[in-house]
Amino acid sequence: MPTVSEQELSLDFLAVHGLAVRKAAGPGAVADLLNADETAVAAIFDAAMAEGKIAGAKGIFMVAPAGQAWLADQYPVVYATAREDGELTAAYERFERVNTQLLALFTDWQTMPAGGQRVPNDHSDPDYDRVIIDRLGDLHERAERVVGSCSAAQPRLGRYLERLEAAYDKVLAGDTDYVSGVRIDSYHTVWFELHEDLLRMLGRQRQE
Amino acid sequence: MSHPEQRIIVLDGTDVPDRDIIGGKAWSIARMTKLGLRVPPAFVIPISECARYHENSRTLDDDLWNQIMSGVTSIEQATGRVMGDPEAPLLVSVRSGAAVSMPGMMDTVLNLGITDEVESGLAAITADAGYARDTHARFCHTYGDIVLKADLDPYVCGPSPLEVRDLVAADVGRSIPENPYDQLRQAICAVFDSWESARAKSYRRHWGISDVGGTAVTIQAMVFGNLGDESGTGVLFTRNPLTGESVPYGEWLPGGQGDDVVGGTHAVKDLTELARTMPNVHSELLEWAGILENEHADVQDVEFTVEKGVLYLLQTRGAKRSPEAAVQIAIDLVQEGLITAEIALSRVTPEQIRSVLLPYLAEQTVANVTPIALGEPACPGVAQGIGVVDPDEVESRAVAGENLVLVRPTTSPNDVHGMIAAVAVVTDLGGSTSHAAVVTRALGRPSVVGVGDGVAEGLAGKELTVDGGSGRVYAGYLPLESTRIDDHPALAPLAAWASEHCPVQVVPHTEGEVVDLDSVAQVLDPQTGRVDAQALMEALSQASGPVRSSVLESAEGASALLESGVTVVVADPALPLQLRLIQSDRP
Known part of the structure; x- marks a missing residue:
């Protein structure tokens, strides 16, 4: 192809x-x-x-x-050829599935369950936070595969993986703003730029 | 030969070995049994065995395996169930447990020991074939995901166990063992292997944690909340985690098992239902929860299961709580003599105080007002402004000092600058995990999402009151209430203790000159919005006399302030900054 x-x-x-x-x-x-x-x-x-x-x-x-x-x-x-590229569109479908899980993860990072409701996460429970960071590691491994498939079709997209890696690395090192911080190259920021890039390339509409 | 070396520890309450020896999970079980509370029978393979496993080319030697089998036998005797026996099957959970928990360690495998035969047996015992099948499929999914490392999407109820098995085998080229003991052996190896996973190693490298050591493996019997009328599962909070009120609060699911609590598959009842149907169990639960609250000197979130009228505690941990509850509980625990004022000051964060002090809509204000839009609450707080659709317009008009609400069908990364400039955000589509929700929470902007197609644009040009806590948008600027620290029964004493313990004097006002650090130096990096610690430190070192700055409440700001030796700071309210300083001042 x-x-x-x-x-x-x-x-x-x-x-x-x-x-x-x-x-x-x-x-x-x-x-x-x-x-x-x-x-x-x-x-x-x-x-x-x-x-x-x-x-x-x-x-x-x-x-x-x-x-x-x-x-x-x-x-x-x-992107006429890219839009016909079965491997790339399949990778994009996978991206959307990881996306759903990542969004849920960002929400779990920012809020926490308390008595059947969600309240802002005060980050007072290191175990709760650690489980989420662990899930981020898990999703990062899935993201590696997805972005890998994307960049096999469009090498430029490989740069996103480096930036995701850098954000994840900062999170692991304790700089947890890099989970979902807004003004910085957090995992969320980079992921959403990649999302936007793919939507534009493939001519898709954002679902939410 | 002398005494055979003991390589597993049965957690029967006779002893509470050190956390460093058996890991956090087993330690917590041992502690509960030691207090005389009933937990499902369990044993632990201590941390020291992890290193031996790796030295032994990642195999469990025969002696250890025999001891593990005897551990299983001890659980079988205690429960009257047998691994693999369809008539009375023993299912177990397998958990990792290092002295310090870290990313990359294997998650819990529940319901290990289920096979096709056991599934049929369970269906008969519970009179619920659907439950037995779902438990089996869920086990195959978890096992495939975390023991065999298959790349699977999150579990959804529906596929048969066989379908899940095939999916796993197709992805990793290995099958889920049909024999319960093979399942157990592989799961234990997977826990030990996870100590050496790339993620765990990289975490240890980052934090300078030694690679020596390892993880323990805890094996515990599963109990069943779905064995007839006198069974069920639930959660108990020793106090109300939303209001802080000193009244036990919880959920009870008669006939519910494990994931039903989160899955929402059964009708949830409150604890009065348990009190009505099984008064003895209810009072035992309250008594035990009280023991745990005293032992931990904090509100507990206790998971429990009742099997045929017998109460088992599964887990206890410090309860997560709303900002209001955090303040109330801290004060109450001091008054009850469970903690000191100093500990109370470490239990409430500056963010929680800020949150409690946010303006709010009084109930009577909105009692007879119909919202003009109703959606999902995405970020709590109330804000007022004029609706604007174009994020560029929000940005340019906000610079001129207007309060604006960004109202859009959806948001994309292209709208972030508008969300930063807006006082609140409303979107047509999306739920609580949408991009808009994630960004507004990161920014602390009240937001309501999913108000319905075309509704948000209809808000353009109108004066709006957005309540991100309730998900309601009102026309016009409704009157807001605010909380004053001095008038608040819990905040006032907390503020008094904070003034007493704060290492720096923080005052709301002062006579005479105050150096505004924000205007003498660029203490905030305009690009990233983060504190420039060096610029701040220089500005602090040049200040003589009282200072003020918007960045001192950040972690970087507080540590720079403490290091600088500045003695008087002006901040109104003082309490959030005082708490940050008190909490930063501790090692």
């Missing part, structure tokens, strides 16, 4: 796509997402700014409505 090699995709497209996934970011963060050269991404951002595809100030950019429309036109063409 032939797949689109990421090398064949132009960085012009990928840089804007990467920015759409990260929402608001500088060229460095997008280059990191794509495993690309920062100066090349910065140059593309300058050009895309001039074309009105993206907007930004102080080194932080966002995709403009015109750029979102342009991306929407590009996706079915660029």
